[in-house]
Amino acid sequence: MNGFVLGGVSSGVGKTVATLSIIQALEDAGYSVQPAKAGPDFIDPSHHEAIAGRPSRTLDLWLCGEDGLRRNYQRGEGDICVVEGVMGLYDGDGSSTAMVAEALDVPVVLVVDAKAGMESVAATALGFQQYAETIGRDIKVAGIVAQRAHGGRHEQGIRDALPDDLEFFGRIPPNPDLEIPDRHLGLEMGKEAALPREALREAAESLEAERLAAVASEPPAPDEPVRACEPVDTTIAVADDAAFCFRYPATLERFRERAELVTFSPVAGDPVPDCDGVYLPGGYPELHAAELESTDTLSELGRRASEGLPVLGECGGLMAMSQSLTTAEGDRHEMAGILPADVTMHDRYQALDHVELEATEGTLTANAGETIRGHEFHYSSADVDGDARFAFETVRGDGIDGDHDGLTEYESLGTYVHVHAESGAFDRFLEAFDG
Known part of the structure; x- marks a missing residue:
């Protein structure tokens, strides 16, 4: 199963909304989507399941180890796996989004907040791409999704500013219906506050589903395959x-x-x-x-x-x-x-x-x-x-x-x-x- 990781430039940039919109866009284009979450979260995956209709896989190096992470990925079902990151792309010492992407050897699609920028959006994305090279990490930032970006001149300005090796995969337009209520521990659960399909489909129309599908790649198999365990009479x-x-x-x-x-x-x-x-x-x-x-x-x-x-x-x-x-x-x-x-x-x-x-x-x-x-x-x-x-x-x-x-x-x-x-x-x- 091919996949990619959706990384953010920071916490609060709108990764969950972008993930749900991308799931909707891919499914509208005829793909079966397996959602996943980098990190130990329970709440974001509940929103993934509400939209994708299948449980979201938990991909965390600290919890699972590299082989366990790949095994858990393999247990998913679908044409494409969309992995929502945790915090900013490089943040976290136990299991950052970058560490998960590197362990899976799949590309990163970067979510950048574009509500007040055009060329600066491109500069931010380029910095995240080049930072991986600077620190000697095999992180492949393939392109961006522009969060809270308008169409017309705003979108075109972002497209024009991106270097050739950073793709523009589309935008998430500003929309108050694309907001998930929160409380302590994070967002409300997907069964309580699932985003409306109409708003997600509207956002999906501004995303380039076929280009997202084309950038996805298949992770290497784990060194140890899924282990068969003996049943117990319990x-x-x-x-x-x-x-x-x-x-x-x-x-x-x-x-x-x-x-x-x-x-x-x-x-x-x-x-x-x-x-x-x-x-x-x-x-x-x-x-x-x-x-x-x-x-x-x-x-x-x-x-x-x-x-x-x-x-x-x-x-x-x-x-x-x-x-x-x-x-x-x-x-x-x-x-x-x-x-x-x-x-x-x-x-x-x-x-x-x-x-x-x-x-x-x-x-x-x-x-x-x-x-x-x-x-x-x-x-x-x-x-x-x-x-x-x-x-x-x-x-x-x-x-x-x-x-x-x-x-x-x-x-x-x-x-x-x-x-x-x-x-x-x-x-x-x-x-x-x-x-």
Whole structure:
């Protein structure tokens, strides 16, 4: 599958809107598009899926490694893969957009904000292209998409200013309908605030779909192909609703490939399914704390955990497994009571980084002495009891208390860290039940 990376000159330049517009343009031209996201984000991919109709692949070198990144790319389906970048093209030490493009060996289409420039747009693009050569990186900036650019003289001025080896792939016209509402953690999810098709089709008309398709190239195959894993006689229940919506497609795929997967909604008050283990992904439990408290699901989950049912929670899942959750407005809500912690929301984020953890003891996602890599981004903090037990020391990142992560109680584990299936953590989780 051929592909290209859509990189930005900075955060906030409109990469997501450009990505969605390009997906629409390619699909209108008859191509089947596989969306992907460079970096560990969950929110932008939800918008990709809303438009493309298939899950967006997560491509992050820190989370997956180079081979894992290429394997995850290969699992996609379609004629062309459009990879939305993270932050500015060269920003980030763990897995920048440039690092992902280099690992895939595919070209970069640069999104440049053109609302107040013409020749300066070309100068900016040329600088990004030549910077790769200056630092000795194999980053191929093929051309630009001009964000917030008008037609006529504005568009022509940008075209004329670009050097011959930088293509003009079109523009995204200014349009208030092409704005996605945001909140803490980023944009609103795709199911909540998908961009209107009419506005995207209007933007797509200003893009050159065939030239975008022609510039795409196929990444090299991974050194190790997709690994076949033995099935296990296990049923995993996954929380799936507006409070628990941050999970990578590869995680669910791994569960389905190796075990039986069932879903339930704690917000709706679904009973905990008959299962061998529970996975609580991240999400927005703070926005649904009253509903979670008012149903019996979390209290049942707490009782089942105390009887030995393994529960694995990541970030929002950790919050739901705690004793209580206090919102930023000061409202306190009882949670499952599995973990000896009380969680409080804040107005500013408390941690944002790629993370590495070392297991100090055997736990659901790692054996003692093993390290796993992940990502943390949360606005809450956890006040843990004095006798709390941690499964991990933080090699990189903040974790729960700055030095540790992985609160463990009974047979359960809650972390602030999101991990990818390529880390091996979910295989370890599944294999904990086998035999």
